[in-house]
Amino acid sequence: xxxxxxxxxxxxxxxxxxxVSIVYLTTGLHATQSSFFTTTLSWFxxxxxxxxxxxxxxxxxxxxxxxxxILGALIHTLTLSPTGFWTTSxxxxxxxxxxxxxxxxxxxxxxxxxxxxxxxxxxxSKTSLYAVLVFMGVAIVTANIVQLLGILP
Amino acid sequence: MNKNxxxxxxxxxxxxxxxxxxxxxxxxxxxxxxxxxxLGLIFVLGGAAAVTFIAxxxxxxxxxxxxxxxxxxxxxxxxxRNLIIGxxxxxxxxxxxxxxxGSAIASLGTGNLPVILGIAAMxxxxxxxxxxxx
Numbered sequence: 001x002x003x004x005x006x007x008x009x010x011x012x013x014x015x016x017x018x019x020v021s022i023v024y025l026t027t028g029l030h031a032t033q034s035s036f037f038t039t040t041l042s043w044f045x046x047x048x049x050x051x052x053x054x055x056x057x058x059x060x061x062x063x064x065x066x067x068x069x070i071l072g073a074l075i076h077t078l079t080l081s082p083t084g085f086w087t088t089s090x091x092x093x094x095x096x097x098x099x100x101x102x103x104x105x106x107x108x109x110x111x112x113x114x115x116x117x118x119x120x121x122x123x124x125s126k127t128s129l130y131a132v133l134v135f136m137g138v139a140i141v142t143a144n145i146v147q148l149l150g151i152l153p
Numbered sequence: 154m155n156k157n158x159x160x161x162x163x164x165x166x167x168x169x170x171x172x173x174x175x176x177x178x179x180x181x182x183x184x185x186x187x188x189x190x191x192l193g194l195i196f197v198l199g200g201a202a203a204v205t206f207i208a209x210x211x212x213x214x215x216x217x218x219x220x221x222x223x224x225x226x227x228x229x230x231x232x233x234r235n236l237i238i239g240x241x242x243x244x245x246x247x248x249x250x251x252x253x254x255g256s257a258i259a260s261l262g263t264g265n266l267p268v269i270l271g272i273a274a275m276x277x278x279x280x281x282x283x284x285x286x287x
Contacts, residue, residue: 001192004176009193012175013200019167020201021208026160028219030228031168033255037279049283064158066258068165073262075166076173085264088180090251092267095180098250099257099271101242103278106254109239110230113253116240117198122205123227127236134237135244142248143187153181 019072020118029061032115033069034106036062089153094146109135156221169259171201178260180251180268187248246278 023031039059042050077085088095106112109131111120116135120128154162175197176182186194213225230236247253252260252271260268 003191004182004193006193006196009175009196010200012171012173012177013197014204015171015174016168016197016201017171017204017208019164019171020205021164021212022167023161023164024205024208024219024225025212025216026220027157028223028225029157029161031161031164032228033253033258034279036254036258037276038283041276041280041283045280045283047283047287049287061158061161064154064161065165065168068162069169069172069255069259070262071162072166072169072171073173073178073259074169075262076170077263081173081263086179087265088251088260088267090180090184090267092270094250095252095267095271096274098246098248098252099274100278100281101246101249102252102254102257102271103246103275103280104282105239105241105243105246105278106275107239107279107282109236109243112243112255113198113247114255115228118201118205119209119228120230121202122209123229124206124210125227125229127230127232128228130232131236131240134240135247138241138244139187139248140189142245143184143251144189144248146249147188 016118020114020122023065024119030115030119031065032111032119033066034103034112034115036066037103038107039063091151091153094151105135160221168255169262171197172256172259173263177256178263178265180256180260183247183251183253183256187251 116128116131
């Protein structure tokens with residue numbers, strides 16, 4: 001069940017939670033991720049969906065948040081990481097097709113693992129609980145089908 | 154940079170550090186959870202949600218307003234058919250690739266360059282929904 005132990009997971013999760021909490025308690029903003037795609041696209045697309053006032057208002061801090069994520073992971077890579085810089089072996093078509101579905105699905109669902117999974121559940125949102133159960137259940141089924149089809153890595 | 158963005162950057166750095174510390178920036182580890190070989194991801198999500206739960210439901214009630222001004226609003230979304238369909242589509246993409254938005258973005262900081270293509274595809278997917286919704 002836990003070949004790598006529980007500690008790295010639990011400690012990492014707590015660090016993530018502290019990050020989200022610091023942002024919320026100081027600014028009132030929910031440090032969630034998938035909206036970043038929509039707000040960033042507001043710089044490039046004139047379509048109504050992207051030009052909503054909310055997207056224009058949020059696009060700067062969401063870009064700052066995404067930069068922070070990259071920087072934080074880089075700091076870990078350069079300090080505590082046992083493996084250092086690292087590259088996935090998962091096939092490119094899986095990353096691209098999966099990414100396409102993740103981008104479309106999270107925007108249609110108005111949240112992702114962080115929006116529904118962390119901030120939504122922490123807000124005691126029933127909607128987010130249903131969303132998490134659905135996307136996690138579907139992801140487990142999908143990953144097992146892919147494995148059964150012998151698609152590796 | 155205004156004060157809000159400095160706190161967002163600090164929070165983002167912790168978020169990214171935590172994602173890397175917990176191995177979530179490695180698609181293989183996420184997939185091993187989804188294949189039920191290593192259930193650690195539950196502790197990442199649970200740990201992060203538990204800490205945030207305390208911030209939103211306990212500390213925020215005590216503070217009454219965010220320290221830099223504004224209002225506290227817990228995150229709520231109305232349930233809808235689209236929201237659930239979106240969760241299904243997201244689940245297929247997550248199960249196929251082991252990428253979700255935050256973990257993919259943070260993964261760039263570990264030098265995981267192939268994920269640039271995954272993130273580019275996420276932008277295309279987000280654009281497609283925006284195109285249909287406009």
